[in-house]
Amino acid sequence: MDELFLGDVELDVAFQPIVDLETFRPFGYEVLGRARSRARGVVHRPDHLLELAHARGTLLRLDRAWRALAISRIAAATVPGELRWFFNVDSRCIDDPEHTSGFTRATLEAAGLNDLQVVIELGERDPLLDATRLARLVPSYAQQGFAIALDDLGAGHASLNRLVELRPDVAKLDMKLVRGIDADAYRLALLRSLVRFADEVGMILIVEGIETAAELTAVRRLGVAFGQGYLLGRPRELPEAWRGPMRSHEAGISGTFPTGTASAVSDARVLERGA
Numbered sequence: 229m230d231e232l233f234l235g236d237v238e239l240d241v242a243f244q245p246i247v248d249l250e251t252f253r254p255f256g257y258e259v260l261g262r263a264r265s266r267a268r269g270v271v272h273r274p275d276h277l278l279e280l281a282h283a284r285g286t287l288l289r290l291d292r293a294w295r296a297l298a299i300s301r302i303a304a305a306t307v308p309g310e311l312r313w314f315f316n317v318d319s320r321c322i323d324d325p326e327h328t329s330g331f332t333r334a335t336l337e338a339a340g341l342n343d344l345q346v347v348i349e350l351g352e353r354d355p356l357l358d359a360t361r362l363a364r365l366v367p368s369y370a371q372q373g374f375a376i377a378l379d380d381l382g383a384g385h386a387s388l389n390r391l392v393e394l395r396p397d398v399a400k401l402d403m404k405l406v407r408g409i410d411a412d413a414y415r416l417a418l419l420r421s422l423v424r425f426a427d428e429v430g431m432i433l434i435v436e437g438i439e440t441a442a443e444l445t446a447v448r449r450l451g452v453a454f455g456q457g458y459l460l461g462r463p464r465e466l467p468e469a470w471r472g473p474m475r476s477h478e479a480g481i482s483g484t485f486p487t488g489t490a491s492a493v494s495d496a497r498v499l500e501r502g503a
């Protein structure tokens with residue numbers, strides 16, 4: 229697969245928890261593409277790699293390779309059924325003549341993951357996140373049974389216009405609007421109004437990029453249901469307990485804490501109490 233992209237680049241994926249801010253249990257995981265050059269020991273920034281692939285006409289291949297890799301990792305694990313799995317899609321993929329609808333559903337089916345709850349994140353980086361592309365993409369994903377998230381709301385192309393056109397099931401507030409929110413009346417007022425907006429239209433609101441205990445406290449006080457960020461859990465491999473062959477005691481795993489998230493969250497609680 230390497231030669232399809234960039235010499236010796238080796239693809240990987242990491243999983244970052246999206247956490248229920250009331251219970252601190254994981255609501256789901258966002259899949260994040262990762263890449264490194266084995267020979268040179270270099271870690272590549274995924275956004276750079278996407279731009280490079282776009283310039284070389286291999287964006288669709290890269291996008292699909294990451295998604296297929298993530299699906300194979302999930303399939304190799306025993307994951308609790310109630311979790312949602314958030315996949316980033318670069319909407320520019322739709323311009324590739326090889327693009328056909330149904331790849332993600334077909335890959336899930338081949339992996340025996342028909343019941344996986346999938347959320348497709350359409351994001352701020354996509355200059356083509358316009359009404360014409362959305363009119364083709366969104367029904368395709370809806371038909372495959374996936375929910376739609378507007379990623380990085382408030383940044384780049386993920387504008388308020390996109391929000392009202394797309395009417396997504398989920399919106400993820402961009403992390404720049406969260407940074408230092410505890411000490412910023414404008415950011416607090418904006419988030420407060422978005423919580424109310426989400427409630428009124430029945431949209432799930434996720435706050436991205438929570439890094440400090442003070443930010444977490446402020447976001448929770450506003451009644452935001454779900455959060456993501458380094459404080460709540462870094463992108464990493466799936467929890468050890470889920471990997472490898474199913475063991476009998478894992479049959480009733482539903483609702484348990486993945487190890488990584490539990491420790492990150494208890495850190496967050498301690499930090500929050502100290503704040």
Ligand code: G
Nearest residue numbers: 260316351380437438439456457458459463
């Ligand atoms: O555009 P999108 O929201 O999909 O970008 C996710 C990126 O943000 C990933 O590269 C992930 O590693 C990074 N990320 C996740 N949580 C945090 C955080 O708390 N702080 C910062 N600075 N980056 C984060």
Ligand code: MN
Nearest residue numbers: 258316349379
């Ligand atoms: Mn995302």
